[in-house]
Amino acid sequence: MRTSKKTELAERRGTATEAKAALLQAYRAAQKPAPQREARQQERIRIAEAREARQTAREQARLEEQAGLDAEAQERKAVLAKAATAEADAREHAENQRITRVLDDEAMRKAMRDQRYAARKARQG
Numbered sequence: 001m002r003t004s005k006k007t008e009l010a011e012r013r014g015t016a017t018e019a020k021a022a023l024l025q026a027y028r029a030a031q032k033p034a035p036q037r038e039a040r041q042q043e044r045i046r047i048a049e050a051r052e053a054r055q056t057a058r059e060q061a062r063l064e065e066q067a068g069l070d071a072e073a074q075e076r077k078a079v080l081a082k083a084a085t086a087e088a089d090a091r092e093h094a095e096n097q098r099i100t101r102v103l104d105d106e107a108m109r110k111a112m113r114d115q116r117y118a119a120r121k122a123r124q125g
Helices: 009-031 033-123
Strands: none
Touching: none
């Protein structure tokens, strides 16, 4: 809808010029370093630095925790490997003892057989 108010060209130009001047003045005012603006800027910088410091601390804590978990996993792995080695050694030792007992039993049976054979020959001969 058009406004019913009739404005002349000169009036419209004047209004446009005033609006442009107001915009330019607002822009220049925004460019001037205001004390409140600088204070807000400094506060934002401090907040950003604090946020970054907290993030770095969290990352460091996470890395330390991960290193601790890795070390614990390595310890468990070493303990399990040591236990497996000890179990294998115990099994091998038990097998060697069983073989030794079997050989000793075999040698004792052979000695008893030889003794019986010698006694029989002594009776016959």
